[in-house]
Amino acid sequence: MRRIGLVVNPIAGMGGRVGLKGTDGVVDRARELGATQRAPERARQALETLDTHTSDVTLFAWGNEMGETEATSAGFDPVVLGHPEGERTTAADTREAVEAFVSENVDLILFVGGDGTAVDVATTLEDLGANTPLLGVPAGVKVFSSVFAVSPEAAGRLAATFEAVETREVNDIDEAAYRDGTVKPSLKAVARVPVDGELQSSKQLTGGDVEGLARGVADDVKPGGTYVLGPGGTLQTIKETLGFTGSPLGVDVYRDGEVLVRDGNETEILSALGSENVIVVSPIGGQGFVFGRGNQQLSPAVIRQCDVEIVASREKLKTTGVLRVDTGEQSLDEELRGWVKVRIGRYERRMIRIV
Numbered sequence: 001m002r003r004i005g006l007v008v009n010p011i012a013g014m015g016g017r018v019g020l021k022g023t024d025g026v027v028d029r030a031r032e033l034g035a036t037q038r039a040p041e042r043a044r045q046a047l048e049t050l051d052t053h054t055s056d057v058t059l060f061a062w063g064n065e066m067g068e069t070e071a072t073s074a075g076f077d078p079v080v081l082g083h084p085e086g087e088r089t090t091a092a093d094t095r096e097a098v099e100a101f102v103s104e105n106v107d108l109i110l111f112v113g114g115d116g117t118a119v120d121v122a123t124t125l126e127d128l129g130a131n132t133p134l135l136g137v138p139a140g141v142k143v144f145s146s147v148f149a150v151s152p153e154a155a156g157r158l159a160a161t162f163e164a165v166e167t168r169e170v171n172d173i174d175e176a177a178y179r180d181g182t183v184k185p186s187l188k189a190v191a192r193v194p195v196d197g198e199l200q201s202s203k204q205l206t207g208g209d210v211e212g213l214a215r216g217v218a219d220d221v222k223p224g225g226t227y228v229l230g231p232g233g234t235l236q237t238i239k240e241t242l243g244f245t246g247s248p249l250g251v252d253v254y255r256d257g258e259v260l261v262r263d264g265n266e267t268e269i270l271s272a273l274g275s276e277n278v279i280v281v282s283p284i285g286g287q288g289f290v291f292g293r294g295n296q297q298l299s300p301a302v303i304r305q306c307d308v309e310i311v312a313s314r315e316k317l318k319t320t321g322v323l324r325v326d327t328g329e330q331s332l333d334e335e336l337r338g339w340v341k342v343r344i345g346r347y348e349r350r351m352i353r354i355v
Helices: 027-032 039-053 068-073 091-103 115-128 152-161 175-179 208-220 233-242 266-272 314-320 330-336
Strands: 002-008 057-061 108-113 134-138 165-173 185-194 226-229 252-255 258-261 277-281 289-291 307-311 338-343 349-354
Touching (some): 002 039, 002 091, 039 068, 039 108, 039 134, 039 152, 057 068, 091 115, 108 115, 115 185, 134 152, 134 185, 165 208, 208 233, 208 307, 226 233, 233 252, 233 307, 252 266, 258 266, 314 349
Parallel strands (some): 002 057, 108 134, 226 277, 277 307, 307 338
Antiparallel strands (some): 165 185, 252 258, 338 349
C-alpha cells in the first residue's frame, strides 16, 4: 500500500496568463486582470492518472482547496489531516501540511504549484530532518527546479510507479526582479525525488546552476587532495566558492585551503601535484573543447597524473551537444573519448559524450 500526501497551492500559476510572471504578492492584481485558478485542474489531472495506474494507495490530503476538494473530485476518499487556517491559503499552511504528512510516514509528498511551493515543501522537510521524497505537479509560472514532472499526467503515473529516488535541486528566483526583466536565481534546498525520464531538468538560471555546481565541487574537496582548476567563468565561480580569487584565464592549483600555484604553466603545475590530484575543467569555446583550447598548460603530462572532473552549465551543454579534446597526444585523446559524467548542479550530473 503506497501512502501519498497531497498538498495543492490553489493560487499557483494565476499570474502567468495575465502577464505578471508569477503570483507571489500579486494575487489581488491577478484577479483584477481576470486570472483564474490553474492548480486545481492540474491536480485533478495528476490524480486521475494516479488512479489509473494503481488502486493500492492511501491518499492523505490537506483540507478544502489545498487537496481535499481536488482529491474528492478525482474519485478518491482522502484522509484529511487538517485545514488551512484562514480564508486565503499561505506558505504556513503548506508547511503545516508537510509536517502532518511526515508524521503519517507517507512514502511521497505530491505537491501542486510552482517553485515557491517546492521551496516551502523542501525546506520544511529539511527542517524536520525527514527523507520523505517529494514530486511536483507543475502549476506555477516559474518552474525552474528539477523536482517537477513534465506534466500532471506524468506526475500521477510516476507517483504510482516509482521505485527509486535521487537527489535534485530546488531553485527559485526573485519574482519582483523577474517582472523587471532580471533573473536572480538561488539554490534554496535539495530534495529526494522519484527517478524517471519524464522528470524535468532544471532550467538554465543565468548562472544559478553554476553556483550550485560550484558548491558541489567545494563539498567534494578532500583533505590532502590537490585540485587543478582550469580557466573560464564557471571555474572562476568555483574558485570564489573555495574562498579565493583565481586567475580567470589561467590555471590555479589548490590544496587544503591554500593556493599553491596561481596562473601556472605546465612545469609549475607538475611541481605542485601530490599523490591524489583532480583536474576540474569546463568546456572552452562554442565547440565544447575540454582540453586543447585555452588551457594548453593542462598538458598530457599533467592530465595523466590526475583524475578529471568536467563541470558545465546546462545551457553550455545544450549549445555544444558533445565535448571534444585535443591534447596534442592522439593516444591520450582516444583514452579520454567516450561517455563521461558532467556535473551540472550541486548533486546532478549528466552523461555526455567526448568525441
